[in-house]
Every structure is written in structure tokens, then in C-alpha cells.
Amino acid sequence: MIDQMTQERLNTLRAPFPDDAVSLKPVYTGSYEYGAEYDGGGRIPESAWGKCDVCGRYHALPAKHLRYVGHARITERLNDIDPEWDWRPLAVDSDGVPIIRGGSMWIELTVLGITRKGVGDAGSKIGTNATKEIVGDAIRNAAMRFGCGLEMWFEQDDDDAYAPLQEPKESDSKAPFLLVVRPNATKAQKRLADVLAALSDGDAIDAAHSIYSEFGRHYYELNQREVDAALEFLDELHAEDPDDCEVIKI
Known part of the structure; x- marks a missing residue:
């Protein structure tokens, strides 16, 4: 007992x-x-x-x-x-x-x-x-x-195998922005993904590449402190846009 x-x-x-x-x-x-x-x-x-x-x-x-x-x-x-x-x-x-x-x-x-x-x-x-x-x-x-x-x-029970993903190229203006939300994403990563989802396709792609340039990692790889910093970084770069973008879960 x-x-x-x-x-x-x-x-x-x-x-x-x-x-x-x-x-x-x-x-x-x-x-x-x-x-x-x-x-x-x-x-x-x-x-x-x-x-x-x-x-x-x-x-x-x-x-x-x-x-x-x-x-x-x-x-x-x-x-x-x-x-x-x-x-x-x-x-x-x-x-x-x-x-x-x-x-x-x-x-x-x-x-x-x-x-x-x-x-x-x-x-x-x-x-x-x-x-x-x-x-x-x-x-x-x-x-x-x-x-x-x-x-x-x-969480590992549902963790699928996957190859590296490629984000749409900036030069391809017709490609929709596919927001990466992985099954094992943290709450902080999901919060950042929600902010990107609120941007238009073009702004979301620009924001994703800007985050990578600033932090050296993709937005879906950042830890909690980096996400907080990335959100502050985005506030300085972009105004919110209500346009939706497609969200896929992988």
C-alpha cells in the first residue's frame, strides 16, 4: 500500500x-x-x-x-x-x-x-x-x-516514417502554402503554425523562409523559447492577414 x-x-x-x-x-x-x-x-x-x-x-x-x-x-x-x-x-x-x-x-x-x-x-x-x-x-x-x-x-505508437519535406519555392507563386503540422508537434510549434495559418499563402511562405533564415531551422522544428522569439520576430515583419491557407497533417 x-x-x-x-x-x-x-x-x-x-x-x-x-x-x-x-x-x-x-x-x-x-x-x-x-x-x-x-x-x-x-x-x-x-x-x-x-x-x-x-x-x-x-x-x-x-x-x-x-x-x-x-x-x-x-x-x-x-x-x-x-x-x-x-x-x-x-x-x-x-x-x-x-x-x-x-x-x-x-x-x-x-x-x-x-x-x-x-x-x-x-x-x-x-x-x-x-x-x-x-x-x-x-x-x-x-x-x-x-x-x-x-x-x-x-506518442511513438502513431509516429509514422517520412522522408524530408520540401516547402514550396518562393519562385512558384501558384503553389499553395502547405503548413506542416507533425503528429508529434509540441504545443508551442502548433501555436506558431496557427499564426502562419492566419497569413495569406504568399506571406506564409515568406514568413516560413524568414524564420529559417533567422533561426537556422524550420518553424516546425523550434523549441518553446525559439517559438516565442519567432513570434516576436514575425510581429515585426508581418501584419495579420485573415486569408486561410491549407493545413495538412503528416
Whole structure:
């Protein structure tokens, strides 16, 4: 039976993270190349690599983007809730070193006297960086069992794979402005999209390109603080126009 004080602290642990704490992790969803030289596995084709319009990074495409909170933010939340929280590997060798099998390690995370299991892997990292990544990933995974960041796991269920998107060119005056509103868009990004939707097609295209020039990222990639700055930036550039533009959800 969980007492009221413990339940309140667990509720705080489950509170959603602010937009600026959430990052996007690209996961390749395309086809692989297979051959004997790959030791029975597959390799991402070299032609798949390119600049992503979603996260602004260079990675294999097409990809879906998973929302996640980094190890440091999870640790900060755990420290706030229970300064005595701890984790231990589920298995160790004769020297007491945690056992990693198949690139993964199982752990037990104890918070507020409650223990739950989690598993972590290193992704594509190797060496010492791989070990650190495994530990951090395992703690994030186990913390999710307590509800920490759980809302992002729900959102990933409907996160579709997509290739980079191209906005209409300024020179194409007849092209309608297609407003990008992604399934995992933050409230701040949706707020900025609503402002762009209130502009005429031409002004919306100009505003989108102006935001990209000013901030180095597309309007649908900005975090909460950047959105606030972008709105102030647009106030200086454009007056509101009641004309509607087409909104598509992707």
C-alpha cells in the first residue's frame, strides 16, 4: 500500500517534461543492403544518408523521429523526487562487473523504496561510450516503468516514417502554402503554425523562409523559447492577414 506522500512524489515523477527538455532521435526505417561481407547482417545504403528537414541533422532517410528525454534530465528528476534512488545490474560476473549480453543490460531501479526493472542498449556506440549509453538507456527505460516520460512512449505508437519535406519555392507563386503540422508537434510549434495559418499563402511562405533564415531551422522544428522569439520576430515583419491557407497533417 503506497502512502499519500509517496503517491504525490510519484505523481511529480510522472509529470510531463517541458518542450526544451525533449529531443528527437532519428530511427532509420528504410531498406538495408545484405551480403556475405556484412557477416550475415545488413547495412544502410550510402545513398540513404542526407540532411533531414525534421531534426536538421545528417542521418539515414527515411526515418521516424522518437521523442526522448536525455539521461541528465531523467537523473535530475529522480534526484528531485528521491535523493536516495539507486540502481543495480540484474547480473554481474565473478569480478562484480555488470553482465552485458547481446549489447543489452538489465537493471533494477529503486525509487522511493519501489523497485522496477529496465533494459538498456548502446545503439551504434562502441567502447567506453557504449557502456555509458547502456547505463543511461537502462535508467531511462526503468524510469518509464514508474511513469517518467511515459507520454512520449504513447506518442511513438502513431509516429509514422517520412522522408524530408520540401516547402514550396518562393519562385512558384501558384503553389499553395502547405503548413506542416507533425503528429508529434509540441504545443508551442502548433501555436506558431496557427499564426502562419492566419497569413495569406504568399506571406506564409515568406514568413516560413524568414524564420529559417533567422533561426537556422524550420518553424516546425523550434523549441518553446525559439517559438516565442519567432513570434516576436514575425510581429515585426508581418501584419495579420485573415486569408486561410491549407493545413495538412503528416
